[in-house]
Amino acid sequence: MTDVLVIGAGPAGAFAAHRAADLGARTTLVACDEFGGMAANDGPVPVRTLAHAARLVREAGQLGRYGIAADGFRLDYPRLLTRVREVVDDVRTHADLRGSVDGSGVTVHEHAGMTRFVDPYTVETGRGLRLHGDAIIVCTGGVSRRLTVPGAELTHTHSDAWALREVPPSMLVIGAGATGVQVASIFAAFGSRVQLFQTGPRILPSEDEGVSAVVAEAFRERGMVVRENLDAIESFDRTPDGVRTHFSRDGVSDTTEAALVVVAVGWTADTAALDLAAAGVETDGRGFVRVDAYQRTSVPHIFAAGDVTGRLMLVPQAAQSGFVAATNAVRGPELPLWDQVSPVGSFTDPEYAGVGLTETKARQEHDVIVATVRFGAAARPIIDGRTTGFCKLLVDRSTERILGCHVVGERAVETTQVAAVAMTARMRVKDLARIPLSFPTYSAIVGRAAYVAARRLDPAPTGHPYEPPC
Known part of the structure; x- marks a missing residue:
């Protein structure tokens, strides 16, 4: 028997499982893939590793200013990806949180495949596991939003960009929020000719206007093409050397080409495989799981935490919401998610x-x-x-x-x-x-x-x- 069943092993799920077990609940944590979720395997950890490599490339360009003779260097991208995998494995294996989860007696099922609800108290995984929970916490995170225009299948997400075998000679990044500017900045440092497109009036639209202006100016000074105020991305088609993008600005149609197009236009809840309807769980107009201040969904014994709820989608906030959800799943609705000072930022240049x-x-x-x-x-x-x-x-x-x-x-x-x-x-x-x-x-x-x-x-x-x- 399981008192609390947690679906998803990212920061929200890991903290929820640890908290529930710490409160004495018999707890099971089920992960589609590896422990750590997007944060460890496809988010801040690998991104920060690549950003560190980009920093080393930039700093190497300063060696002569400090009297250090260098005979030149080159980026071995396959070796860098090996280092990324090493870091991801080390973080996943040695992080304190994994040890805490294992040490608290949580039953962990990794590589279980996609999980779906059979009924409000039961789930089944792609690997055939059938699990029951008196309380269930959904922490399945999010996935990149895709464009729905002709030829969109020719584009890639940030996840595909991290998995490249070589640095593309040119890259178009569509979407200049936190993810888009990181992709653009990192690959510009690696030598790609980068274009950054934004449909709104400025890049980094959620940041202070002064921040947006200085980052955009710095990007342009480093040779990046930054285009803001686009009307729309209209379509894509294949060319001998990559992808042609059709777009409009100020009512005028135009095109541009790049070896690789990366779309970073937002994040949506990863709920497609869950069959939330079978459990009676409601979503909001944007497709995120609707929760109250106690992280309860429309079904009182089912909670949700992290990116799947569409709230501030950052690792510390996901961990806090997982803690709150688990507390209320075990003790009843006694702890609301508190207002918090939430620093945000990105490892760009x-x-x-x-x-x-x-x-x-x-x-x-x-x-x-x-x-x-x-x-x-x-x-x-x-x-x-x-x-x-x-x-x-x-x-x-x-x-x-x-x-x-x-x-x-x-x-x-x-x-x-x-x-x-x-x-x-x-x-x-x-x-x-x-x-x-x-x-x-x-x-x-x-x-x-x-x-x-x-x-x-x-x-x-x-x-x-x-x-x-x-």
């Missing part, structure tokens, strides 16, 4: 990251102080030869609380965590400014921005120990 409100949204509801420090005026980026970018803090004038932080530049993703911690602790910006952050570091740039904001709040402060360098 340059990196970008943000947490909290964008400047546009902040100004709609607050009297905002904006403090910006350029990377070209900070010691560590100058030392590293990586001066593109900025750090922007948004502060509410009346409460002195940080509303948002947006960073473009080297180590932006990690730098933004400083602001995220300060926001979670509800620190006043002048308190952050007083912390003597190490010098020269990227984190110190956040401290410098906090000092600039604090001085604008109080031009003649008392009790300020020093003006922090950055």
Whole structure:
């Protein structure tokens, strides 16, 4: 007998299974493929590995500036993919979470094949397993959304891009959200001639407008073709050297060609094989599983967590929702998913990251102080030869609380965590400014921005120990 059956072994499913077992429930975790889900096998882990290789390529180009003689280098892409697989295997095998799941007594079925509901309490897997759960938590994640235009079968997803045997001479990436810009940036560093298409007015549409502008400019300076404000992608057809894309902009039809076309236009719930109707589970208008604040679906004993719900689709948030779903599956609806400070970012060149409100949204509801420090005026980026970018803090004038932080530049993703911690602790910006952050570091740039904001709040402060360098 199983008290809690978890479907899917990504971050949401793994945390849900561990939490349920930790609360004393007899727990079974069933995975279609490998433990770790998309995050470990097709998402942040392999992507970050490729992005690290792209960083090494970029840094190798700076060796001469630092007096280091190099006889040249070349990218061995098959060897890089071997390294990606090594990293994925190491993370999957040695990650603390896997050990915690195994150590808590969870029964784990990997490579079980696609799982479908037989009835509200029973599922069957592609491998023939028939499993029952008094409570069930659906954590099947998401899949790339595909275009539905003529010739769309000639295009690829980001997953296909990671599995290439060689770097294509040219690439068109359609969709300039987080996934699209990562694919474009990585393969541009590897030597592909990259075009990046966006139907909206700017790339990275969910980020601060300043972030979008600086990243787009940096991409163009590196030779990437960035086209925004497209009307539509109309069709694709095969050419001797790749794929021709038909599109329109400002009412005018045009075409472009590339050896490979990657579509990154969004993410949808991976529920096609589940037969949710057999369990009575409802989805919303976008096809995601509908859940309440306790992660309950329309069926009280069935819960859902992670990307399958369509909420902020990031690893930490998926893990938190899995924890909440499991808690309520075992104890009943007692723990709602809490509001959270959620930093986001991407390992592009340059990196970008943000947490909290964008400047546009902040100004709609607050009297905002904006403090910006350029990377070209900070010691560590100058030392590293990586001066593109900025750090922007948004502060509410009346409460002195940080509303948002947006960073473009080297180590932006990690730098933004400083602001995220300060926001979670509800620190006043002048308190952050007083912390003597190490010098020269990227984190110190956040401290410098906090000092600039604090001085604008109080031009003649008392009790300020020093003006922090950055």
